[in-house]
Amino acid sequence: MAMDEHGCIHSPHSWPNRLREFLGLEQNDLIDASCWGADLAEGPGLPLSDQVRHAESLGGIGTRTSDIFIQIGFNEGWSNPGLPMSRTATTCMVSPLLGCSDQAVGSGLIGDPVAVTGEAFTARIKQMIEYLRYYAPLARIHLVGYPEIVPGWSADMCARVGEAYIFRPGTGNLVQTFRNLRSAQRSAADQLGLDFIDLHAVTAGHSSCSPDPWLTGYIDGRGNQGLVPWHNTEFGHRVVAEEMVRAIGR
Numbered sequence: 086m087a088m089d090e091h092g093c094i095h096s097p098h099s100w101p102n103r104l105r106e107f108l109g110l111e112q113n114d115l116i117d118a119s120c121w122g123a124d125l126a127e128g129p130g131l132p133l134s135d136q137v138r139h140a141e142s143l144g145g146i147g148t149r150t151s152d153i154f155i156q157i158g159f160n161e162g163w164s165n166p167g168l169p170m171s172r173t174a175t176t177c178m179v180s181p182l183l184g185c186s187d188q189a190v191g192s193g194l195i196g197d198p199v200a201v202t203g204e205a206f207t208a209r210i211k212q213m214i215e216y217l218r219y220y221a222p223l224a225r226i227h228l229v230g231y232p233e234i235v236p237g238w239s240a241d242m243c244a245r246v247g248e249a250y251i252f253r254p255g256t257g258n259l260v261q262t263f264r265n266l267r268s269a270q271r272s273a274a275d276q277l278g279l280d281f282i283d284l285h286a287v288t289a290g291h292s293s294c295s296p297d298p299w300l301t302g303y304i305d306g307r308g309n310q311g312l313v314p315w316h317n318t319e320f321g322h323r324v325v326a327e328e329m330v331r332a333i334g335r
Contacts, residue, residue, distance in 0.1 A: 093120035103326035116145030127166040150221035156229035164200035181255035201265035203272020232288040243294035245302025
């Protein structure tokens with residue numbers, strides 16, 4: 086991992102780096118202004134607007150811009166700005182029966198999956214989309230979904246710990262939150278005329294607890310220093326980058 090000039094952490098194996106290599110671009114021809122822990126507009130992380138301004142300061146937003154990729158939503162505080170979805174995930178995985186119940190939702194201990202909607206996503210991203218379209222009028226904007234974190238058949242969350250699969254019964258509210266986020270992203274893309282890249286479909290069958298995982302677990306030797314699950318492995322980043330190449334028609 087390395088920290089950029091904006092204080093944001095990036096993996097050398099990240100899909101933006103792989104995409105740059107696949108396309109044979111120079112460093113300044115593909116700007117990665119993403120930031121670990123960033124949110125849309127309501128959360129404790131760096132907001133999307135700040136990332137856009139950073140990209141602009143690096144020369145990434147203008148009349149030469151051909152494609153813009155936005156992958157965001159997991160760190161948003163959907164029902165409470167101080168309660169990002171990522172914190173809900175941690176609470177649910179640590180204490181599913183008490184910390185992921187309907188009572189936990191009602192008390193505000195975890196986020197409410199009902200708050201994750203296409204309307205909410207659209208409202209929070211619309212202003213920045215309009216800004217990007219004004220200052221990068223020739224760019225095609227891609228809203229990028231997340232890889233398969235919860236298989237379609239599963240009613241509970243799972244994370245790999247070492248080589249063990251740890252299923253967490255009672256995490257239905259978190260499962261629904263992830264599913265609602267995917268639907269919200271697709272809906273927002275439709276409402277705003279964006280290209281939606283459905284990485285859940287692209288990576289189906291390769292969740293953290295699959296026989297061939299493209300997402301990290303805890304201390305499983307697949308990346309992120311073993312601390313953060315449900316992020317791309319090195320091969321997962323490559324798969325995502327290949328999908329981006331297809332999305333831009335190269």
